[in-house]
């Protein structure tokens with residue numbers, strides 16, 4: 309078998325990790341696929357539902373005169389939103405390198421015979437001729453690098469070092485984190501307007517993963533019905549409905565009106581303490597937090613380690629449009645209150661509709677200073693707060 313070299317960012321890299329790519333039969337399992345090799349006439353619909361768990365796709369180029377692989381790459385990037393590594397596999401020539409990048413390829417894999425026909429300098433020169441208007445979307449940083457492509461590589465390396473899951477799709481992030489924290493990771497869900505996305509992904513990877521829902525006793529009946537619908541539809545076998553302690557409820561909120569006189573005390577009683585008793589037992593927690601939601605989350609990593617409990621944020625880079633797209637693609641049911649103008653849904657007494665143009669969270673605790681449910685982490689413990697907490701909650 310000939311050995312191969314990977315040309316990426318105008319440089320030669322070892323391509324050993326691509327030496328035994330899987331073929332389309334690997335799609336039949338539900339496992340993560342490191343490297344998939346496809347022919348250039350593959351029907352992409354056959355891959356569509358598995359793209360989130362494929363790290364690298366090699367597209368076959370039987371000859372440099374056969375351009376079908378270029379359109380396949382373009383479709384994978386634009387129509388299917390594939391965000392893994394895409395490699396043109398065959399005897400391309402440096403003159404085609406820039407076009408390959410424009411079509412969405414990340415690299416070219418060459419066998420030894422092809423590599424002999426041109427020097428690495430030829431590939432680098434092809435990049436240097438590459439019109440910079442095609443660089444949109446790449447992370448270019450000023451720094452010690454000598455060319456714009458070195459700079460791009462340096463920037464990506466830095467981001468990877470700071471966030472090992474950077475660049476992974478949400479589904480791949482989930483797969484890797486479930487493997488990494490095997491048996492010690494939990495998904496806490498609010499059964500809100502976005503919740504179906506992560507629940508759906510988890511159900512495709514491991515339906516027995518612990519999933520926790522905090523049933524405060526104050527939820528909309530629509531939320532509880534939605535909870536039951538999603539748990540059944542996704543076949544979640546380790547779903548846990550957490551409730552406040554009955555004796556504490558009877559002592560501290562006998563008539564159920566504590567939310568009016570002291571919402572922070574109510575959140576402490578109905579959310580913080582019940583959750584604290586369960587969730588701190590796990591080494592890692594999956595959250596639905598997204599960077600666009602608040603300024604505090606704007607620089608959030610996908611994997612946050614360092615504290616007593618790791619946070620995995622598979623949707624960190626998702627936008628509201630990404631959520632809608634995923635829900636449509638997988639025909640997931642929306643929360644029933646979404647159509648009635650509730651864009652962020654918590655307990656019934658503390659949630660109101662949102663009008664057009666308002667912040668989605670404007671309907672939560674509308675007539676108070678409170679903006680979060682009061683659950684956040686300090687020194688590794690869930691605690692309540694009297695102020696505007698910055699930690700993600702329910």
Ligand code: SF4
Pocket residue numbers: 524526567570571572574575576578579654655656657658681
């Ligand atoms: S959101 Fe409102 S009802 Fe729910 S626990 Fe907090 S204060 Fe109580």
